[in-house]
Amino acid sequence: MKAGVIAVQGDVSEHAAAIRRAGEAHGVDVETVSIRRSGIVPDCDLLAIPGGESTTISRQVHDEGIAPEIRAHVEAGKPVLATCAGLIVLSRDAKDDRVSTLDLLDATIDRNAFGRQADSFRAPVDVVGLEDPFPGVFIRAPTVDEVGDGVETLSTWESRPVAVREGPILATAFHPELTDDVRIHRLAFFDADLATDADSPEDDAGEVAAE
Numbered sequence: 001m002k003a004g005v006i007a008v009q010g011d012v013s014e015h016a017a018a019i020r021r022a023g024e025a026h027g028v029d030v031e032t033v034s035i036r037r038s039g040i041v042p043d044c045d046l047l048a049i050p051g052g053e054s055t056t057i058s059r060q061v062h063d064e065g066i067a068p069e070i071r072a073h074v075e076a077g078k079p080v081l082a083t084c085a086g087l088i089v090l091s092r093d094a095k096d097d098r099v100s101t102l103d104l105l106d107a108t109i110d111r112n113a114f115g116r117q118a119d120s121f122r123a124p125v126d127v128v129g130l131e132d133p134f135p136g137v138f139i140r141a142p143t144v145d146e147v148g149d150g151v152e153t154l155s156t157w158e159s160r161p162v163a164v165r166e167g168p169i170l171a172t173a174f175h176p177e178l179t180d181d182v183r184i185h186r187l188a189f190f191d192a193d194l195a196t197d198a199d200s201p202e203d204d205a206g207e208v209a210a211e
């Protein structure tokens with residue numbers, strides 16, 4: 001299986017490592033590839049769009065001709081995990097002219113919603129589909145403002161959606177790739193039902209891989 005990580009900017013290697021570990025947990029051998037130009041996404045089964053700066057990422061995916069390929073990937077029903085800036089880039093509207101969003105996720109976004117007083121913080125968040133809270137790492141994080149009917153909210157923080165799912169897209173305002181916990185990558189890419197899984201992520205990954 002081939003997984004592409006949009007590598008314009010941001011925490012690319014962390015996503016690649018998390019995807020490989022998530023694959024291992026499901027007995028799937030995943031090859032990861034960094035994407036900086038067009039022509040690679042069509043060969044990918046899975047796609048991650050990392051955090052970083054959504055202005056830069058959105059500009060580059062358009063300039064490099066990657067944007068229509070991401071659209072085709074989603075329209076083909078292939079999984080995408082988008083984190084933080086990735087969430088902003090996929091949204092319908094980031095309410096900021098500097099971000100040319102792809103309008104693949106029926107949601108509007110508040111960029112930097114948590115404001116300067118709390119640019120970054122960690123907090124455990126409950127996520128639909130996970131038994132135990134997920135260690136949320138929020139870095140100048142956005143929140144989801146309005147969502148369309150087809151969007152499921154998987155997690156909220158202070159009453160605001162911070163993880164959503166629509167079709168093949170799972171998008172988070174926080175950064176699962178910056179933790180050792182690969183449950184979000186497993187949910188996004190391997191359609192795992194981890195809701196009844198009470199083990200710690202590490203133990204859990206080891207056990208499943210050993211089966």
Ligand SMILES: NC(=O)CC[C@H](N)C(=O)O
Pocket residue numbers: 050051052053054055083084085086088111112139140141142
């Ligand atoms: N950690 C992040 O990805 C921050 C995203 C940033 N707030 C933006 O608008 O692009």
